Amino acid sequence: MKKVYFDHTAGMPVDPQVFEAMNPYFNHFYSNPSSLHSSAQEVRRGLQNAREKVSELIGAKNGEEIFFTSCATESNNWAIRGVASRNRDRGKHIITTTIEHMSVMNVCKYLIKQGYKVSFLPVDNYGLVDLEALQKELADDTILVSVMYANGEIGTIEPVKEISEVVHDKGVCLHVDATAAAGQVPIDVVKEGIDLLTLSSNDMYGPKGAGALYVKSGTRLEPLIFGGGQERGFRSGSENLPGIVGMGRAAVIAKARMRKERLRLTKLRDTFINGLLETISYSFLNGHPTKRLPNNVAVRFSFVEGESMLLNLDIAGVAASSGSACTAKTLEPSHVLRAIGLKHEEAHGSLLFTLGSQNSEEDVGYVLDLLPDIVKRLRVMSPLTPKEVKESV
């Protein structure tokens, strides 16, 4: 049976070149980079090289501003708690948005319990942050603004540079979660005015278990993990060399391929989106049509439920994802879909296809042939489908 993978935001394969680069760091270059002997030198070089390569991907001044972590969740936790804790004498107010990843949301909720005040900025129907609302929220005791670069669930890319200008006008620190965006679209931390940036290795064809936090030099930040003083005292724990080297290699490949791959995926994405919206009645795009990640196809279909569509797709060999929380541990639909103003039943009818390097036009065509019939069948079965729609499908 044909197998098509359209769930890259949830998990990506490791690029074969990345895998190859990592390999010697398991059995050959296994020394601890902190050791004095000469075999540790080679390992230190690998670590330093990875740092440089990651910094080049995001336009940082040098590798000294890159700190490796275990994943994007850790980077987000560290950035927010680290800034909050280091700056509590200056103020206890943090601003974020209603569409952040849970690794931002839940840290903020934790900080509220610790006596901090957090404002969750609303977004418009496309998921874009309202700059005026941001300006109004910024107060004398605001110490941090945390906004994602792009949202993986609806694809919308935020106006980071404009946000940065507003935030820096007030002299406040800006953290940006670039997990979904890095490797896909060009990011320049200097030009865009970013103080802290979260990166994930697996979201750019690197291994799981590696991530990074860019910290602009001079940023007031406390460590999250204490110990032997690795990562210049900011992130203790013996370095995960295979993971770090893999992430470095993934950054090199992403940078080299970005221009071409971005164009290719954008074209594929638009064929996919337009094909679905044209062939299926009562179908809508989630997120912004153009300020959008090249690999993100987020759509919703009225009168049907996401999980039953997913199961039908799975039976036909297609791996995708839904915004419906029936798939998760709660029955609440995704907070992101609710934040862009979707009603519960609209959120429940959402599907998310995230494209990757191995997807072809043929893969897109396969789903375009398949999905209209699935939706039709489920609509016939649904008590929510109005009669005239049933007759027209």
Next chain:
Amino acid sequence: MDHFRNPRNVGEIPDADGVGTVGNPVCGDVMAIYIKVKDNHINDIKFKTFGCGAAIATSSMITELAKGKSLDEALKITRNDVADKLGGLPSIKMHCSNLAADALREAVKDYRKRQEKHQNG
């Protein structure tokens, strides 16, 4: 899985003797069960469901279980009967089979209410 892929008794009965609708789109599941009654037995039964895979499978299964049963027997079908027949359901999905059992009960109730009205009127 079979009841999800090939659900039995999908549709509505336009001149049904009883209809039970439960759930709401907010929690993601809506079920409607239509019954036709003859000699106090369920003669025909159909369903419509908006919901996840488990919701579709449980509605299909309960229509199979209830078909041909007397109304009193049908009322005794529990969510566990439905789940067992399907080979078990994860606990997060148990509310789906609950909904199916509720919809059937509502349909029987609706039928009895209509009968009363008929006799009184």
